[in-house]
Amino acid sequence: MSRLEVLKEFWNFLKERKKWWLAPIVIVLLLLGALIAVTETSALAPFIYTLF
């Protein structure tokens, strides 16, 4: 249920910041994410500030 809440928040975010062009990118990423999520997570190594 709370995952739906996140999608709703994302919709509101797009509306508020008028960044509609982000929508297709994020949708594709989320679909890809379903595949990627099973792999190990990793942030960039400590040689870079955690920008991401």
Add this chain to the structure above:
Amino acid sequence: MKILGISCFYHDSAACLLEDGRVVAMAQEERFSRRKHDPDFPRRAIDYCLREGHVSAPELDAVGFYDKPFVKFERILQTTIAAWPKGLFSFLRAMPVWIKEKIWMSHLIRKELGFAGALYYGEHHLSHAASAFYASGFEDAAVLTADGVGEWATTSLAQGTGKGLRILAEIHFPHSLGLFYSAFTYFLGFKVNSGEYKVMGLAPYGEPRFKDLILRELIDLREDGSFKLNLSYFPFTYGGVMTGRKFEKLFGLPRRRPESELGQIHFDLAASVQAVIEQAMLGLARRAFDVTRSDRLCLAGGVALNCVANGKILREGPFRDVFIQPAAGDAGGAYGVAAFIAHALFGKARTGRWDHAFYGPSHEREDIRRVLEVSDAVYDEYNDERLVDETARRLADGKVVGWMRGRMEVGPRALGHRSILADPRDAGMKDRVNMKIKFRESFRPFAPVTVRERCGEFFDLDRESPFMMLVASVRGAEPIIPSVTHVDGTARVQTVAKEIDPVYHRLVERFGRLSGVPVLINTSFNVRGEPMVCTPEDAWRCFMRTRMDSLVIGNFLLDKDKQNRKEETPEAWLSRVPAD
């Protein structure tokens, strides 16, 4: 009204519980997980806060998160597209954790806490600003924040008035003082977002001979405090590294390999970047004064941990008073977002200035005794008066004492509840504590603690510094406290007040009576690469694995030479602790 603030997923995750705007509990996850700068969701810190507040998650009135994940995600996407195709690799490496965790923040919070109530998201720099303003007790103040990057903002200027707080101006990514300083940290062979204070400590050994070059080539610093980085020198926008070939060519040397020898050119580079950051912060402070016309300043964000720059703002800036949030880094954002919700959104009355930062866990007598018994420790138990006498005597005899009493500090500085204490009059003490107990680089200075009422006798400081956030000159041509006097004749001072911390105050005072100098070395109770100790078990382990002479936990006193049990050697233990 009970509000839980959370910060996590970048560095120093933390949780904070407020009741009617007042801090009930606050702690960093690293202290529980024993992983320095732990960025993970702060489950243990949250558990502790709820336990301390005798509240269950469903009973909370609100939960606040310290930044806005979608806006941050937008910045990452836009930056990747702008740098295309260069940033692709970094982007692909970052995406799994974003898609799996970071973007689902509301879901994660609800699932982890079992919380169905109101969730709020504060902007990263608003959370920083709130962490300083609401803790300052000022009725009206300019608020300056600077760090690596939040969502888009890297620097912000805000004004706080009463319960309200408003951002007035921002500088956006990739132009960032935090990233600029981190680039030099990286170039000098230290760990980014951890070794910055080493650069600050190195600076007094050098001459700022590269300052003009840096100002000409790397950063356009303007009179009004704004700045712009020359991005051709900083490849961090598309990930991978902080500096590249062009940077090396500019200074005529390759990046220093971590742990390799430091030369004069490294000292000079540190001095130069430090001089630039001081100029930048002073410019921003002057701008903050011009815009707000307030004579009080609050500082937060990672750059506000640069206490040398803070001292300069205090001495040369236009402000009558300056407050620096003791947890100026991201951990403080947990308090900031919760405080903003309490005061600005729900109109709860302000709760005055933080006069201490002891919001972490403490341990009961019986719990401590149990740990000592299980550990087969040899110990004595004293009342406060005798404990102070025994400890002061050991310190005056040149012993190094681990001191753990009361609630743990928040923020990176040990403020006398999780500290290692020693005699600062002995010039060799610095090397002894650095090399034999903390196992860290010999160039790193130690900070002093003194009693508030006698601070002016030893330091050129006209105000209290309870959070060790100000650097001041040590008085006297021949320093009588060489172990805490840095090479440039300065020290990062902590003052302790009798009414806030009576036993710690009495200890410093009693040492003063024995030695003539009411000043002690106060360094964090940990070894290099490890977070500050949290529990009696942590303190015992650290004590037994280092060459510390004595240990105080609560009212128990232990001497190393009386212990039967031998732990593993410091060297064996250290080989498993990651370098910081």
